[in-house]
Amino acid sequence: MTALEGGLLFPPFRLDLRPQQLWRGSEPVPLLHENLALLRYMVAHPGQVVTREELFRAVWPGTYVSDVVLTVCIRELRQALGDDARRPHFIEAIPRRGYRWIASLAVDSASNTMDQEKHTCRYWKRWGGCAVSLEANATSRYIAGWASGIEQIRQGVAAFRATGAEIFRPYFLALLAEAYGVAGQAEEGLAVLAEALEAVEKTGERFYEAELWRLKGELTLQKEAGGWRLALRPPKPQVSKEVEREAEGYFRKAIDIAQRQGAKSWELRVVMSLSRLWQRQGKKKYARKMLAEIYSWFTEGFDTADL
Numbered sequence: 001m002t003a004l005e006g007g008l009l010f011p012p013f014r015l016d017l018r019p020q021q022l023w024r025g026s027e028p029v030p031l032l033h034e035n036l037a038l039l040r041y042m043v044a045h046p047g048q049v050v051t052r053e054e055l056f057r058a059v060w061p062g063t064y065v066s067d068v069v070l071t072v073c074i075r076e077l078r079q080a081l082g083d084d085a086r087r088p089h090f091i092e093a094i095p096r097r098g099y100r101w102i103a104s105l106a107v108d109s110a111s112n113t114m115d116q117e118k119h120t121c122r123y124w125k126r127w128g129g130c131a132v133s134l135e136a137n138a139t140s141r142y143i144a145g146w147a148s149g150i151e152q153i154r155q156g157v158a159a160f161r162a163t164g165a166e167i168f169r170p171y172f173l174a175l176l177a178e179a180y181g182v183a184g185q186a187e188e189g190l191a192v193l194a195e196a197l198e199a200v201e202k203t204g205e206r207f208y209e210a211e212l213w214r215l216k217g218e219l220t221l222q223k224e225a226g227g228w229r230l231a232l233r234p235p236k237p238q239v240s241k242e243v244e245r246e247a248e249g250y251f252r253k254a255i256d257i258a259q260r261q262g263a264k265s266w267e268l269r270v271v272m273s274l275s276r277l278w279q280r281q282g283k284k285k286y287a288r289k290m291l292a293e294i295y296s297w298f299t300e301g302f303d304t305a306d307l
Helices: 033-043 052-059 067-081 114-143 146-161 169-182 186-203 209-224 241-261 264-280 284-295
Strands: 007-010 013-017 020-024 027-029 049-051 091-094 098-101 106-108
Touching: 013 033, 020 033, 033 052, 033 067, 033 098, 049 052, 052 067, 052 098, 067 091, 146 169, 169 186, 169 209, 186 209, 209 241, 209 264, 241 264, 264 284
Parallel strands: none
Antiparallel strands: 007 013, 007 106, 013 020, 020 027, 049 098, 091 098
16 A cells, blocks of 8 residues: 555644545544645655645646635645744745645555544534534524524534534634624623633634634623624724723734734734724724725735625
8 A cells, every 4th residue: 555545644643645634643634625635735745845836736727726825725734734834844935936845754554443434424523513503603693583593503512522623613612702792792702702712722723813812802892882783883882991992902912913823814804893993982094094004915805895
């Protein structure tokens, strides 16, 4: 059995190639199809500089995609691997040329164990259940109100966690906290955010960290203002200056995290939150300047909700 028929080890990860699945120990790591295809191509060419053009042909054959798509794909793969672009252990960027896989690889031709297969089935079943719960939540806004949707999300998150998986838990908890905010239940949302931020510190999974702090700022303002809903924000909620300063501190922390991560979409979102606060405080000139600076960075995506 060859390496491409069995698996590759690059501790603490294992990449099974038939079927294709990335593992961290005994826990599966969810990857989008294009991220998995990118990883497979990189590990098949260890130590070699792989050009961007090669990656376009390998991952998106016969399809035109922009450089931004590849950049995002590389960033998402690094996040899944816990890799740091400035001090890489797995994927090294070669300026104006491409990327290189720099981690040592070992062949693991052992077949998947029954335990792994059972774990995978249970894991993806719960993942699917959580995703269905999130979609049901959106539908419930128009059918039975937010209460049933929130309960479905809670059940989905609990079922997902019952598999023993921790990955993406901060993300799911953030969606639950946001649902509480839309329902006008700021205190419950803040409790969920506290759990999510604790999970971030425990697991080191930080791709959603900036959004967690932004939501904490929004829900802090909401709680003080008497439970107005995030989606129905009043023009001038009654909030004390002390609470406004507290919320601004959370927004600034979110901006700092987003900038350090190079996460421009998260930075844009939190800048909009801080700008709304400044606008209510009469700082319209500063709000407009801050928004213009981040908005001018984008060259595409203007059909998205945030832009």
